[in-house]
Amino acid sequence: MTASSPVLAIENLTTAFKTPEGWRDVIRNISLTVNAGETVAIVGESGSGKSVTALSTLRLLPPGKARCEGRILLDGKDLLKVSEAEMRAVRGGSIGMIFQEPMTSLNPVFTIGNQIAEALVLHQNLSWKAAEAEALRLMERVRIPAAKSRLNEYPHKFSGGMRQRVMIAMALACRPKLLIADEPTTALDVTIQAEILHLIRELQREENMGVLFITHDMGVVAEVADRTVVMFRGDMIETGPTEAIFTAPKAIYTKSLLASIPRLGTMGEAKAPRRFPEIDPRTGEGLEGREMKPVAAAAKPVLNVANLSVRFDAPNGRVHAVEEVSFDLRPGETLSLVGESGCGKSTTGRAIMRLVNPSAGSILIDGRDVAEAGARELRAIRRTSQMIFQDPFASLNPRIAVGSAIAEPMLSHGLRSKREAKERVAELLEQVGLPADVADRHPHEFSGGQRQRISIARALALEPKLIVADEAVSALDVSVKAQVSNLLLDLQEKHGLAYLFISHDMAVVERMSHRVAVMYLGEIVEIGPRAAIFDNPQHSYTKRLISAVPIPDPSRRGVQRPSLSEEIRSPLRPFDYMPPRRTYREISPGHFVQEDAAVSPERLSA
Structure with a gap:
C-alpha cells in the first residue's frame, strides 16, 4: 500500500458526549492518516482527547451517549457507516487494540490462554487446540516467564506489567493491518518497554502494519514515531514529522510539553532530589527546578x-x-x-x-511492628502510612463520587468534620491539578491520568x-x-x-x-x-x-537494539x-x- 492510499484516514472527526446541559464536543475536527508500515503518535495531556480518538475509530463509545461526525476510513471503507456485525469483524481482526488499563480489559473469569485463543478462533478460524498452541507462542514472544504453566491462570494472578504483555499478545494475535496502541508500555519497566517497542516494530516490518501510538512518554515517541500529532483539550494543535516536532516546535504547548521531559543524566553531582523543570506559560520555555533539602543523616528511620x-x-x-x-x-x-x-x-x-x-x-x-499488629494498632499505623496504588481505576470505588472517596479516610479517622473534610477535599484536588468542582463526579468520568491524581489526593488526605x-x-x-x-x-x-x-x-x-x-x-x-x-x-x-531508558531524541532512534531471546x-x-x-x-x-x-x-x- 502506498502513502497515497493510507490504511487509516480520519477526516474532520468530531466526537460529542451527551450531558445534562446537552451535547458537548470533546474532540473537534481531528484529521490524520496512518500509512502501511508507518507509526503515527498522538501526544498530549491526560484528558486531551487522545483515547477518545482511538475509541471513536473503533466505535467503542456508548451508543446514545456519544456521537461521531466526520469520516473514519479503513482501507477506504467508512467505519462510521458499517453495521455493528461488520465492526465486530474489524475489531481484533483488521484493527488490533492495546488498551491503557489491562485489568479492565481482561475478563476476570476466563484464563489468559482462553482469552488469547478466543480472538484466534473468531478471526482466524483456527481450532481451539491450534489456537491454544498459538496463544502459548504469543505469550512466549512477549516474554511472559513460564508461559506454559501460566496459560491457564487468571488475570488477577499477573502483575500490572505482565497483564499489559498479555494485552499486547492479544492485539497482535491476528496480525492486524492497523494496531492502535493506547499507552502500551505505561505499566512496563524500561527493559521490557524497549523490547516490546522493538517487538512491535519487528511485527510492523513483517506485516507492513500501520500503528497509531497514543502515549505521554516523549522518549517513546522519539524512538518509534514517524509522524507526531499534538492534542490539547480536544483540538489538534500541531502535527508533522517527529524530528521536526522535537527540533522546531511551533505551538507554545508543544514547547512546554518538550521542556517538561525528565532526562536521564541531568542531575550531575546533586546530593538531593531536584524539582522538575517549571514551565513559563508565556514562552513555553522550561526553567530548571531547584534542588531540594538533603536528608538529615542523624534522623531516626520511619x-x-x-x-x-x-x-x-x-x-x-x-x-x-x-x-x-x-x-x-x-x-x-x-x-x-x-x-x-x-x-x-x-x-x-x-x-x-x-x-x-x-x-x-x-x-x-x-517503631511499631506491622506484622504483629492487631486490628486497632494496624489502624493507627495506617493513619501514618498511606499507599498510592498502581491501578487507579481498580483502587477507586466506582459507586462513590471522588470527593467522598478522598474525604472518607479523614472522616473514618475522625480528623475533620464533614464541612472541614469538604474544604480539605477541594484543597487537595487543586493541589494535584484538578478543579474543585469535579468532587461530585465518579471515577469512570475521568481519564487514566486524572484518576491517578485523585488517588494521590486521597493518599495525602491523612497527612501521613x-x-x-x-x-x-x-x-x-x-x-x-x-x-x-x-x-x-x-x-x-x-x-x-x-x-x-x-x-x-x-x-x-x-x-x-x-x-x-x-x-x-x-x-x-x-x-x-x-x-x-x-x-x-x-x-x-x-x-x-x-x-534501556528511551532517549527523547529522534536522531538517536534505533541506537538500542535489545535482544528478545533472553528468557x-x-x-x-x-x-x-x-x-x-x-x-x-x-x-x-x-x-x-x-x-x-x-x-x-x-x-x-x-
Whole structure:
C-alpha cells in the first residue's frame, strides 16, 4: 500500500458526549492518516482527547451517549457507516487494540490462554487446540516467564506489567493491518518497554502494519514515531514529522510539553532530589527546578524492613516473590525501588502496608511492628502510612463520587468534620491539578491520568509520615507528571514525608530519589545513593536497566537494539527450595552490590 492510499484516514472527526446541559464536543475536527508500515503518535495531556480518538475509530463509545461526525476510513471503507456485525469483524481482526488499563480489559473469569485463543478462533478460524498452541507462542514472544504453566491462570494472578504483555499478545494475535496502541508500555519497566517497542516494530516490518501510538512518554515517541500529532483539550494543535516536532516546535504547548521531559543524566553531582523543570506559560520555555533539602543523616528511620520474604503457594511450586529484602527509610527521604515487572517491587510495598502477609522478616513503621499488629494498632499505623496504588481505576470505588472517596479516610479517622473534610477535599484536588468542582463526579468520568491524581489526593488526605507510591506518576502525561512530582517533593520538604517510590521510569527515579534499590527476582541486587547507582552501576542488571531508558531524541532512534531471546527467569520454585544466603560488597559508603562477598544483608539498613 502506498502513502497515497493510507490504511487509516480520519477526516474532520468530531466526537460529542451527551450531558445534562446537552451535547458537548470533546474532540473537534481531528484529521490524520496512518500509512502501511508507518507509526503515527498522538501526544498530549491526560484528558486531551487522545483515547477518545482511538475509541471513536473503533466505535467503542456508548451508543446514545456519544456521537461521531466526520469520516473514519479503513482501507477506504467508512467505519462510521458499517453495521455493528461488520465492526465486530474489524475489531481484533483488521484493527488490533492495546488498551491503557489491562485489568479492565481482561475478563476476570476466563484464563489468559482462553482469552488469547478466543480472538484466534473468531478471526482466524483456527481450532481451539491450534489456537491454544498459538496463544502459548504469543505469550512466549512477549516474554511472559513460564508461559506454559501460566496459560491457564487468571488475570488477577499477573502483575500490572505482565497483564499489559498479555494485552499486547492479544492485539497482535491476528496480525492486524492497523494496531492502535493506547499507552502500551505505561505499566512496563524500561527493559521490557524497549523490547516490546522493538517487538512491535519487528511485527510492523513483517506485516507492513500501520500503528497509531497514543502515549505521554516523549522518549517513546522519539524512538518509534514517524509522524507526531499534538492534542490539547480536544483540538489538534500541531502535527508533522517527529524530528521536526522535537527540533522546531511551533505551538507554545508543544514547547512546554518538550521542556517538561525528565532526562536521564541531568542531575550531575546533586546530593538531593531536584524539582522538575517549571514551565513559563508565556514562552513555553522550561526553567530548571531547584534542588531540594538533603536528608538529615542523624534522623531516626520511619520505616525499617529487615529480611523481608513473601512467598505464595502455587499448584506446582512456591513463588518466591520477595526474598530477604532489607532497607530503612528516614523522614524526608525517598528510596526508589526499580526493576522489571514481576520482580517483587509492588509486593514489597503491599507487604509493608500489610495488604499481603509477610512469610518472614520484620517491618517497623515508627517503631511499631506491622506484622504483629492487631486490628486497632494496624489502624493507627495506617493513619501514618498511606499507599498510592498502581491501578487507579481498580483502587477507586466506582459507586462513590471522588470527593467522598478522598474525604472518607479523614472522616473514618475522625480528623475533620464533614464541612472541614469538604474544604480539605477541594484543597487537595487543586493541589494535584484538578478543579474543585469535579468532587461530585465518579471515577469512570475521568481519564487514566486524572484518576491517578485523585488517588494521590486521597493518599495525602491523612497527612501521613510514610507514603508507598506504587507507580504514582506512571499514568500521567509529561507536563502533569512534572507537576505532581514537584507537588510530592514540596510536600516532602514541608512535612518531612518519607517516600518508598516504586517506579519503572528511570528518569523520574533519578530526579526524585535520595537512594535507589534495584530488584531482580524478588531480591535487592544493588542499593545505594542516587548518584552512585546512576553514575557508577555495578550489577549487570542495573547497567541493563539504565541503558534501556528511551532517549527523547529522534536522531538517536534505533541506537538500542535489545535482544528478545533472553528468557526472564521465573520466581516459581519447588516446595523444598532453600534460597542461597546472599552477600553484598560495599563499593562506596552506602553503595552495596550483591555478590559473593563478606557483607550481610542486615548492613543494607545500617
